[in-house]
Amino acid sequence: MSSPEKLAEAVLLPGFAGTTAPGWLRSRVADGLGGVILFGRNVVDDEQVAALTAQLRGERDGVVVGIDEEGGDVTRLDVNTGSFVPGPLALGAADDPELTTAVAAALGERLAACGVTINLAPCADLTLAAEDPIIGVRAFGSDPVKASPHVAAYVTGLQKYGVAACAKHFPGHGAATEDSHVALPVLPRTPEELREIELVPFAAAIRAGVRAVMTGHLVVRAWGDEPATLNRVALTDVLRGELGFTGAIITDALEMGAVSGAYGRHDGLGHSAVRALIAGADALCIGGAAFEADALDAINAAIVAAVTSGELPLERLADAAERTASLGTDPAPATVGPVDRRLGLEAARKALRVTGEPRLDGPPLVVDVQTEPTIAAGPMPWGLGAHLAELVPGTRAITAGPGDLDTILEAAQGFSSVVVVTREAHRHPRVRELLAALGESAVDFIRVETGAPGPLTGDGPRLDTFSGSYVSLRAAAEYLA
Template sequence: MPVVESELRELAAGVLLAGFEGARAPDWVLAALDRGLGGVVLFARNVVDDQQVAELSTRLRDRRERVVVGIDEEGGDVTRLDAGTGSLFPGPLALGAVADPELTGSVAEGLGGRLAGCGVTLNLAPCADLTLTRDDPIIGVRSFGSDPAAAAAQVAAFVSGSQRYGVAACAKHFPGHGASTTDSHFALPVLRRTDSELRAAELIPFAAAVRAGVRAVMPGHLVVPEWGAEPATLNPKAITGVLRGELGFTGTVVTDALEMGAVAGELGRVDGLAAAAVRALVAGADALCIGGEIAAEAAVTQVTDAIVRAVRAGELTEDRLAEAAARVAELGTVPAPPVGGAIDPDIGRSAARGAIRVRGRAGLAGPPLVVDVQVAPSMAAGAVPWGLGPRLAELLPGTRTVCAASGELDAGELAARVQGGGVVVTTRDAHRYPEATRLVTELVALGLDVVHVETGVPGPDLGAGCRVDTHGGSLVSLHAAAELLAGRS
């Protein structure tokens, strides 16, 4: 027997996870929760501190008991709780460099315990993607590495640790974004990988996540030609056939933001978003993330309307919609934070120190000139403080810092400012920015005592007397590099 209009609209709203502006839930979000909105996804714009997030979560839960409170808290370069300072936990590539799954589990447990204390029910992490090309513009240090088996062990440890206190983990971006050179925030990547290549590499960490009991998986906005022309988010072969049918995943499939250019066309185009929402549900997705980049209030209404119309038109079955809404509600279980909030404050620092790799002598003759070469942050990371200069100045008084884009820096002018301590150049994925690479090589050619600190994916050696790879730009990773250079570690 067909459901009545009000019940159908409640089911349609129940599969939506919406973004919003500000540190307090606006009236439209509270009203939408009353009408069945499945939950929200928090961004840096919604965070002041842990206490405020906990109060916000409580306010949301007062309106809807099983509300999903999601967040992107990967640690490392992608952080929401610490967007104002930089993360207290190193990111996946740093953990992969340490190569100790037990330590990764402890880091994830600390992160999960903190999120539980904030009332968060779903963490959109970890990235189970592999780093398969240095030209990848969006995954990079968010991956645990390039070796499928090693990354699988890390992913499984992260999932188990982060779910200990009841916060659901979400392995992303199935079947793997790390071989792409296109950012799906803006355009649709086509993954030039065969089905057999995927099974031998990219799918291995996702299979490990499923075996570890991951409660959610996020498909990527990317096309695997052998699986069809649709991106995985909208592709029944990817979701129902491979993820559920072959890997045996029974949890909740959570989409990446549907307004991203890869699926909705131009960012913010609501008609494309509404169509993508229906197609994702038909393909087997459950929770639909919207409102990261567009006016979410209007989007929630229009997407809800589109889902209802699709059911009435026979494009989407009531059973499929009800199944999706039930799976979303399962992610609204209230977590149980650790008693007393006891989380080892040193675990992040210890892991960051273990990830440091050095070639050459790291000692400094005196306070150096630090050149922090700025690049635009990725859409995933957003604007988070970065730079070695302030960290090193805390430990080595007299350190001077220049912070600018590589195109604004002149090697000769910098050389004239160098005193006895030499120059430390800090980069992020220098291999992807020719001007940054040129700056380092020109400083070396001038005969300066150059230390090159790379905080992104390690690229080619540029000839500096000392090369330091941190495998991430988190606050703790920068502190670890500063300790090394200041002779404190």
């Protein structure tokens, strides 16, 4: 058996800054660092990602290369353009599991060509609480029976090319009304309710052969006061025992506010790492922030100290290292090619939900109402204006905030068609106020909603895309044009 120091290093999956691997990271990979997690800050295009992963693999075969590529609103490969595939909620709305498999397989093939070994997707969460600040379009739907076939289909498609899928965020984030990036949500669920609702898609993913499951920083009071990531009942008794999962358990980022107490700080990460390993987690994701070597040194030292004191059995750490290493299997050989948006467009078109008769009467004014993206999504191109301007000559596109009613009313003069585009308007009181004020004005407008729809309000024409991806916005523009 390897030394505690080597085993501790083997379970770490940090993030880093830059589009090439810094020297300290290459050195640690060569010495046995478990792997890395890639984010938008590490991506220029597919060719660059392939070169980056080859650089890491040149230091050591079998290094784990993870990425948070959910498609739709949470994309890393397409952070500069918008995703070439619609998000999960749009795939759930299309309600064609075979199409979901095909979309996931296209993504898996692309990730394999980029040298990625594990994708931190799909979300097996459900879209349950209207005020949920973080899941929304990232889940396949709210009904566990209807969402589960899509979760399983996504796992099957993604793993076709050797890229491991990772169902998240166990035991399910959708009923939470707080964002675990910044706070510690408590799920208003009994274990029996979880078995009937949240755990159903996870069970489907496990039956489909998912190779990894990511923990959620979520408290279930019946399991104790610790979040699932640090909770032995959640990970060992329920996930492994009741659900029979035998693959790798990955933590959500340990620097998140729900477990670190202050998002982005490194204080106490070693303590959280040890508690997660004792609870039954294998790979420790510390990828949300860009880490340096000294932060990893502190975590490694805390794990080794826990082994030395007997708090963490060496056999448990060795088991975690072995499961982490299983995610470093090289994906099936593939070559980087141009991104093909045709399949994603097909899915996005099928997902559109039309209410009333949203039809243009001449070139429109398009108002893209900007709101802050979630922490999980981060900034990326969004909006319908550019798409419609390309398809309908004479279109005017403006970007507005929720408080820009007068600007919108002035711009609308002279246009017989106005299109107002929102992103989860139901979660933003000022956006709801804007829509209500526009409804009371003389402006007849078509509403396009790109997020989780929320309650249907008003009786005007409306188009729901269920995703803010490039292809979903394009599909909406095509429909209107």
